[in-house]
Amino acid sequence: MTSTPFPADKPNRPERRGRRGAGGITLRDVAKLAGVAPITASRALNKPDAVSPEVLRKVREAVERTGYVPNMLAGGLASSKSRLVAAVVPTIAGPVFQETVQSLTEALAEHGYQLMLGQSGYQNSREDALLETIIGRRPDGVVLTGIMRSADGRRRLLASGIPVVETWDLTPTPIDMLVGFSHEQIGAAVAEFLQGKGRRRVGSIHGNDERAVRRHRAFSESARRLGICAQDQDMAPHAVVAAPTTLGSGRTALRELLERHPDTDAVFCSSDVLALGVLTEAQAIGIKVPQQLAVIGFGDFTYARDLHPALTTVRIDGTGIGRKAAQFIIERAGGRPVADPIHDIGFTIIERDSA
Amino acid sequence: MTSTPFPADKPNRPERRGRRGAGGITLRDVAKLAGVAPITASRALNKPDAVSPEVLRKVREAVERTGYVPNMLAGGLASSKSRLVAAVVPTIAGPVFQETVQSLTEALAEHGYQLMLGQSGYQNSREDALLETIIGRRPDGVVLTGIMRSADGRRRLLASGIPVVETWDLTPTPIDMLVGFSHEQIGAAVAEFLQGKGRRRVGSIHGNDERAVRRHRAFSESARRLGICAQDQDMAPHAVVAAPTTLGSGRTALRELLERHPDTDAVFCSSDVLALGVLTEAQAIGIKVPQQLAVIGFGDFTYARDLHPALTTVRIDGTGIGRKAAQFIIERAGGRPVADPIHDIGFTIIERDSA
DNA sequence: CTGAAAGCGCTAACAT
DNA sequence: ATGTTAGCGCTTTCAG
Numbered sequence: 091m092t093s094t095p096f097p098a099d100k101p102n103r104p105e106r107r108g109r110r111g112a113g114g115i116t117l118r119d120v121a122k123l124a125g126v127a128p129i130t131a132s133r134a135l136n137k138p139d140a141v142s143p144e145v146l147r148k149v150r151e152a153v154e155r156t157g158y159v160p161n162m163l164a165g166g167l168a169s170s171k172s173r174l175v176a177a178v179v180p181t182i183a184g185p186v187f188q189e190t191v192q193s194l195t196e197a198l199a200e201h202g203y204q205l206m207l208g209q210s211g212y213q214n215s216r217e218d219a220l221l222e223t224i225i226g227r228r229p230d231g232v233v234l235t236g237i238m239r240s241a242d243g244r245r246r247l248l249a250s251g252i253p254v255v256e257t258w259d260l261t262p263t264p265i266d267m268l269v270g271f272s273h274e275q276i277g278a279a280v281a282e283f284l285q286g287k288g289r290r291r292v293g294s295i296h297g298n299d300e301r302a303v304r305r306h307r308a309f310s311e312s313a314r315r316l317g318i319c320a321q322d323q324d325m326a327p328h329a330v331v332a333a334p335t336t337l338g339s340g341r342t343a344l345r346e347l348l349e350r351h352p353d354t355d356a357v358f359c360s361s362d363v364l365a366l367g368v369l370t371e372a373q374a375i376g377i378k379v380p381q382q383l384a385v386i387g388f389g390d391f392t393y394a395r396d397l398h399p400a401l402t403t404v405r406i407d408g409t410g411i412g413r414k415a416a417q418f419i420i421e422r423a424g425g426r427p428v429a430d431p432i433h434d435i436g437f438t439i440i441e442r443d444s445a
Numbered sequence: 446m447t448s449t450p451f452p453a454d455k456p457n458r459p460e461r462r463g464r465r466g467a468g469g470i471t472l473r474d475v476a477k478l479a480g481v482a483p484i485t486a487s488r489a490l491n492k493p494d495a496v497s498p499e500v501l502r503k504v505r506e507a508v509e510r511t512g513y514v515p516n517m518l519a520g521g522l523a524s525s526k527s528r529l530v531a532a533v534v535p536t537i538a539g540p541v542f543q544e545t546v547q548s549l550t551e552a553l554a555e556h557g558y559q560l561m562l563g564q565s566g567y568q569n570s571r572e573d574a575l576l577e578t579i580i581g582r583r584p585d586g587v588v589l590t591g592i593m594r595s596a597d598g599r600r601r602l603l604a605s606g607i608p609v610v611e612t613w614d615l616t617p618t619p620i621d622m623l624v625g626f627s628h629e630q631i632g633a634a635v636a637e638f639l640q641g642k643g644r645r646r647v648g649s650i651h652g653n654d655e656r657a658v659r660r661h662r663a664f665s666e667s668a669r670r671l672g673i674c675a676q677d678q679d680m681a682p683h684a685v686v687a688a689p690t691t692l693g694s695g696r697t698a699l700r701e702l703l704e705r706h707p708d709t710d711a712v713f714c715s716s717d718v719l720a721l722g723v724l725t726e727a728q729a730i731g732i733k734v735p736q737q738l739a740v741i742g743f744g745d746f747t748y749a750r751d752l753h754p755a756l757t758t759v760r761i762d763g764t765g766i767g768r769k770a771a772q773f774i775i776e777r778a779g780g781r782p783v784a785d786p787i788h789d790i791g792f793t794i795i796e797r798d799s800a
Numbered sequence: 801c802t803g804a805a806a807g808c809g810c811t812a813a814c815a816t
Numbered sequence: 817a818t819g820t821t822a823g824c825g826c827t828t829t830c831a832g
């Protein structure tokens with residue numbers, strides 16, 4: 091880039107009357123410099139195959155010279171394609187949705203889309219306000235981590251006509267598209283797994299968020315059916331902690347659980363953080379894992395494999411969820427109807443040392 | 446909302462000729478329904494004080510009836526205010542920047558701004574491509590986690606005229622504004638802290654990312670000056686692991702470090718994850734913490750206080766960083782020049798049991 | 801393959 | 817307090 095720098099002279103355009111606009115370099119400037127019409131410059135940038143090589147070269151050079159960066163607000167307005175995708179997560183803290191958000195960002199970026207992040211908080215109160223601002227941006231898609239329960243929210247999203255992907259859950263009645271897995275199946279599978287390991291007095295520790303509760307319920311039912319837990323209550327022994335879960339709440343919860351049910355020989359934790367707390371507490375009070383107590387977590391957070399003992403846990407392919415969600419949205423944006431808009435991504439019980 | 450639903454009849458507008466636009470409800474529709482000019486409806490929504498109560502009522506009712514959601518693409522284009530702020534993080538995985546991103550999102554949302562998330566990866570390669578798409582959105586601000594090192598990136602950002610806040614570091618020459626702390630000061634402070642605790646053979650384990658390396662260097666220098674580490678090398682004993690750090694790499698690194706320097710009595714870890722690995726490994730091989738080995742981490746991740754033993758660590762007020770960055774940008778957006786655009790947020794050594 | 805015209809939906813500027 | 821006009825910077829439509 092040795093040629094003369096651009097704003098050497100910025101010649102006569104229709105005399106910017108008011109002081110509107112940011113006054114930056116526009117496609118017009120590029121076009122003028124390249125000696126073509128603005129629309130041709132636009133084509134050169136967006137559909138390089140549709141213009142002559144000569145024009146392409148000149149436009150590219152003009153872009154170089156000027157340092158032009160297309161204004162996507164204007165482009166989006168004109169084309170009704172914002173190339174923006176909104177993601178709503180309860181919270182970005184906590185490792186649960188990280189993989190999903192990360193792979194979503196990457197997969198979208200590869201196709202020229204960008205991610206707008208919204209946090210709904212664990213209460214649904216903010217979800218509605220968030221929806222308003224999201225729809226206002228006219229994104230080409232919305233990815234919801236967790237399904238949308240508010241009827242009003244569903245209605246507005248539907249009315250907006252924006253492609254929606256709900257994730258991290260399975261529901262027979264998604265708003266639009268869905269990439270998830272069954273919390274009920276997981277609960278049941280874990281109970282069976284523990285039975286297979288010879289455990290006979292199982293319990294659970296879980297956060298009070300909706301999905302964790304549903305895993306627990308299914309776990310509890312299966313455990314009772316299989317006869318591997320105390321039968322004197324209507325649920326398997328359990329302790330509930332506030333979401334978001336922490337190592338500390340796991341420690342406390344284990345003490346609590348053991349106080350009420352000292353013969354517990356296995357715990358299903360609704361997150362690996364909780365499980366780490368259980369492991370920590372067990373070590374502190376001298377309970378051997380897995381000999382005296384089997385521990386199984388949920389999430390397969392990065393540290394799970396490296397713990398001592400290595401944590402047995404339920405793995406969800408968060409990356410796969412993000413990738414599939416991106417694929418759904420990109421397909422839709424391309425005008426193609428999505429063949430099978432409900433995708434069960436499944437889960438895996440990763441057997442390590444703790445259970 | 447019992448009145449007749451809106452698109453009862455959508456009367457004569459200038460005969461939408463082509464099939465452009467998304468065909469949704471626009472401000473014009475609302476204005477027509479309220480019996481006012483579009484600009485008046487616009488005012489009613491954006492500056493409620495500037496219109497008569499009567500008009501305000503009618504417009505609001507029309508919005509209700511129609512379910513109108515303003516198109517911020519159009520609004521942003523017209524006003525050169527996108528109400529969008531871009532945040533660039535190396536990665537969203539890993540707990541380091543979470544607090545910052547979270548508080549940033551919240552603080553911005555309170556003022557009607559939204560966050561666009563970009564991941565640069567730990568290599569700077571993608572940072573430049575990212576910059577292009579970011580500037581294209583004409584955000585009202587950019588928050589960089591970590592300072593921008595690429596000269597070209599700095600230039601483009603500067604040229605764009607977008608307010609920029611660099612964070613998580615201190616540099617005498619920020620692009621624009623800065624909210625950070627000194628990695629050098631931290632390294633030195635930790636060395637002094639360990640000296641005060643009577644440690645005489647300190648070492649460090651750190652990831653190979655730039656900031657961690659700088660903390661280590663300062664730590665190392667101070668340690669040598671204070672005479673609390675092996676003096677036969679030009680650096681204090683240390684082990685380097687690949688970023689992002691994991692519990693597993695912490696375990697490995699401790700073994701490595703002790704092999705080469707069996708008399709090490711304190712380790713400074715460049716992250717709490719690493720420290721957790723060190724704790725885990727120490728327990729696994731029967732080393733007593735803190736009696737035989739003091740461990741100090743960095744980050745004060747949520748679980749640090751609940752570990753066994755509770756982890757001594759360096760705390761950075763990530764929430765404060767996010768809040769301050771948001772404040773900087775919002776002030777700028779309001780046209781006010783920011784008084785002191787370089788803000789040192791400091792750090793705290795949180796003394797717990799591990800050191 | 802290239803271009804002129806006409807907006808996308810909104811708001812700044814200037815009336816009134 | 818309200819309205820008129822003229823764009824913001826881009827792309828669609830429709831002609832060459």
